[in-house]
Amino acid sequence: MRSVAVFNAFNVEFARAVGAFDSVVGIDEGAAGANYKGYWGDFDTSRTVGKGQADPNYERLVAANPEVVVFPRNGAWEEAVRKLEPFGIKVLVITGWDLSRHVYNVSLYGVLFDRRAEAEKVNAFYTRYFDLLKTRLAGAPRKRVFLENETTFTAPVPGSGWHDMIETGGGTNIFGDIVFGSLANPKGSVHALSVDPEAILARNPELVIKLGGGGFDPASSGNLRTKASVVLARPGWAGLDAVKAGNVVVSSSFPMNACSKIIGALYVAKWLHPDRMADIDPDAALREWVQTFQRATLPDVASYRLVNQG
Amino acid sequence: MSILEQRRAPGTDDDVPEPERASTFSSRPRGGAAALTKLGMSVVLLVIGVVGAAAVAASGVSFTSAARGMWAKALGHELVGDALRAQTLVWELRLPRIALAIAAGAGLSVAGVVLQALLRNPLVSPFTLGISSAASFGASAALVLDGWSFGGGQAAVVGCAFAVAIGCATLVFGLASFRRTSPEALVLVGIAVTDLFAALTAAMQYLATDEQLAEIVRWTFGSVNGAKWGHAAVVGGVVAVSVPVLLWRASAFNAVAFAGDDAARSLGVNVTALRIGGGLVAVALAATVVSFTGVIGFVGLVGPHIARLIIGADHRYLIPFSAVAGAALLLAADTIGRSLFSPAVIPVGIVVSLLGAPLFLNLVLARRRFL
Numbered sequence: 011m012r013s014v015a016v017f018n019a020f021n022v023e024f025a026r027a028v029g030a031f032d033s034v035v036g037i038d039e040g041a042a043g044a045n046y047k048g049y050w051g052d053f054d055t056s057r058t059v060g061k062g063q064a065d066p067n068y069e070r071l072v073a074a075n076p077e078v079v080v081f082p083r084n085g086a087w088e089e090a091v092r093k094l095e096p097f098g099i100k101v102l103v104i105t106g107w108d109l110s111r112h113v114y115n116v117s118l119y120g121v122l123f124d125r126r127a128e129a130e131k132v133n134a135f136y137t138r139y140f141d142l143l144k145t146r147l148a149g150a151p152r153k154r155v156f157l158e159n160e161t162t163f164t165a166p167v168p169g170s171g172w173h174d175m176i177e178t179g180g181g182t183n184i185f186g187d188i189v190f191g192s193l194a195n196p197k198g199s200v201h202a203l204s205v206d207p208e209a210i211l212a213r214n215p216e217l218v219i220k221l222g223g224g225g226f227d228p229a230s231s232g233n234l235r236t237k238a239s240v241v242l243a244r245p246g247w248a249g250l251d252a253v254k255a256g257n258v259v260v261s262s263s264f265p266m267n268a269c270s271k272i273i274g275a276l277y278v279a280k281w282l283h284p285d286r287m288a289d290i291d292p293d294a295a296l297r298e299w300v301q302t303f304q305r306a307t308l309p310d311v312a313s314y315r316l317v318n319q320g
Numbered sequence: 321m322s323i324l325e326q327r328r329a330p331g332t333d334d335d336v337p338e339p340e341r342a343s344t345f346s347s348r349p350r351g352g353a354a355a356l357t358k359l360g361m362s363v364v365l366l367v368i369g370v371v372g373a374a375a376v377a378a379s380g381v382s383f384t385s386a387a388r389g390m391w392a393k394a395l396g397h398e399l400v401g402d403a404l405r406a407q408t409l410v411w412e413l414r415l416p417r418i419a420l421a422i423a424a425g426a427g428l429s430v431a432g433v434v435l436q437a438l439l440r441n442p443l444v445s446p447f448t449l450g451i452s453s454a455a456s457f458g459a460s461a462a463l464v465l466d467g468w469s470f471g472g473g474q475a476a477v478v479g480c481a482f483a484v485a486i487g488c489a490t491l492v493f494g495l496a497s498f499r500r501t502s503p504e505a506l507v508l509v510g511i512a513v514t515d516l517f518a519a520l521t522a523a524m525q526y527l528a529t530d531e532q533l534a535e536i537v538r539w540t541f542g543s544v545n546g547a548k549w550g551h552a553a554v555v556g557g558v559v560a561v562s563v564p565v566l567l568w569r570a571s572a573f574n575a576v577a578f579a580g581d582d583a584a585r586s587l588g589v590n591v592t593a594l595r596i597g598g599g600l601v602a603v604a605l606a607a608t609v610v611s612f613t614g615v616i617g618f619v620g621l622v623g624p625h626i627a628r629l630i631i632g633a634d635h636r637y638l639i640p641f642s643a644v645a646g647a648a649l650l651l652a653a654d655t656i657g658r659s660l661f662s663p664a665v666i667p668v669g670i671v672v673s674l675l676g677a678p679l680f681l682n683l684v685l686a687r688r689r690f691l
Contacts, residue, residue: 031663040529040530043529044529045529061526062530104346145637159531159534160531160532160534160535161531161534161535162535162538162545162546163545163665164538164544167664185663188661188663188664202534202536202667203664204543204545204664204665204667205663205664205665206545206658206663206665207413207545207546208377208381208409208413208414208663209662209663211405211408211409211413212409214380221531223529223531223532240474245408245412245413245548246405246408246409246412246413249404249405249408263531288490315675
């Protein structure tokens with residue numbers, strides 16, 4: 011495959027990680043926008059092929075003339091199949107944010123771009139940490155985690171990569187009992203389902219992760235300190251185990267998302283089980299992912315998050 | 321003809337026998353004692369509804385145990401453990417959302433009834449004049465410009481929504497006054513302004529990141545999920561100040577609504593001042609509510625109609641009854657929204673339409689005279 015248009019930053023990262031970035035002829039605005047300023051090197055981000063994975067620009071897609079367009083499964087791939095078929099452009103669904111399918115997805119990239127060796131290296135990186143987490147967390151008591159998306163009082167539920175990240179990191183998602191549906195849409199989704207604030211207090215998380223938005227550019231994550239103070243001032247939150255123990259983290263999404271969220275799972279494990287992860291440095295793993303596989307320069311990692319504001 | 325100095329031409333509603341008039345004003349004012357009885361009963365039912373809503377829990381904490389905790393705290397006892405948790409859950413989370421739902425529903429409904437009377441149009445709601453759309457734009461702009469980053473947080477969103485909504489209403493009423501437009505033209509201006517702000521909001525959504533877009537969408541659904549006592553106090557305070565002021569002018573609203581501007585003037589009503597003053601109060605009510613809750617669009621239209629069908633068109637009773645009807649509608653919607661798939665929450669703006677539309681249809685079909 012010589013030319014591909016890619017929706018969703020996770021999928022674009024895969025293309026670059028397997029050394030096929032020069033085959034990418036178009037990415038979406040979500041990946042190319044301000045949140046990822048400086049991340050894609052010399053790649054021309056001025057002309058995108060759509061607002062986002064749910065809103066492709068078909069004229070630009072056809073003009074870019076890729077052989078294949080890659081969407082995540084929560085993108086507009088069904089519509090794209092119909093629209094692009096007359097132009098002979100194929101649509102492929104690869105969900106880069108799906109932690110549980112990382113190896114399959116990256117291997118597929120390796121086959122598509124004939125970059126099998128590079129794909130194996132990426133998978134080895136992922137598997138190293140996936141296996142490490144399984145080993146280190148074996149027998150560890152699972153701890154209650156509340157992850158709040160950028161939107162207030164929303165939480166991921168099963169079906170979301172965030173849920174998988176928490177569970178892989180040795181936690182239990184306090185809203186893991188909600189079965190919402192198989193797929194997402196932007197108005198109510200497995201990634202950010204509106205939940206009753208009362209239920210958060212009742213389920214009393216031991217770790218709270220508040221996503222502060224943003225991407226590679228730390229400035230795009232906004233004022234983390236303001237967000238932390240808003241979260242901590244919520245009624246009744248002073249009594250949460252997470253707050254009392256100082257286990258409240260406000261973080262940009264970027265480090266948590268890295269490599270299908272396996273780096274995020276490392277962070278979760280480190281915060282939940284510091285004794286079992288004492289010699290593991292998630293920041294170093296993030297640095298390796300960004301600098302080795304993405305060939306980008308990582309800003310100061312500390313600027314992505316605030317920890318222990320309790 | 322100006323809306324502020326309207327003269328009704330022969331052949332318009334003023335010459336039509338009352339039962340054949342437009343639906344808003346078709347019900348004759350009813351006896352005071354009966355209306356007061358209904359009003360009293362409705363308040364009792366609302367109180368029962370509040371207790372019922374307070375008993376609905378996503379947390380497993382019953383209202384009874386929380387009430388015991390609150391009583392103990394009131395007596396000066398220090399709460400610990402489960403008692404403290406129960407008291408916090410109910411006092412800090414459940415009751416503020418109930419209070420905000422009641423205040424917001426009352427405010428929107430009262431705003432609707434006043435605007436329907438002033439503009440003599442049963443299809444008018446606080447949002448017909450573009451208030452909702454403008455508030456959405458204000459909130460969207462604050463979110464896209466990242467209200468968090470300049471330290472304002474939610475205050476920035478609320479402030480921008482309120483400011484743009486008030487600005488929009490001032491623009492609409494200013495144009496009406498300046499161009500001396502008719503009530504019908506005012507409604508058309510409102511629709512145009514609504515579309516304008518809807519387009520601007522769509523533009524903001526296009527500029528927004530995924531996170532900002534999600535927040536904008538959530539805001540446009542309307543919600544009391546993040547209610548705090550402070551929110552309920554502000555909205556409730558505005559309602560508490562507005563309703564007596566509007567009640568004081570209830571007879572004047574009756575005169576304009578039933579008899580038209582000329583007859584109202586002959587009865588000593590300063591129609592111009594009434595439209596400006598009443599309009600401003602209604603707009604301030606709606607803008608305040610929407611700024612805190614997001615867009616809840618159905619209550620302001622249907623709350624007054626439900627009230628009118630039950631208690632009649634006399635604004636001395638209609639205004640307070642509309643407040644109760646709107647409060648009950650929003651309270652029921654929020655209670656259903658947070659209990660149906662608990663602990664997941666369906667935004668109240670969605671539920672209120674799903675709940676209110678069949679209720680309204682039932683009332684309309686049960687009383688054909690309304691048609």
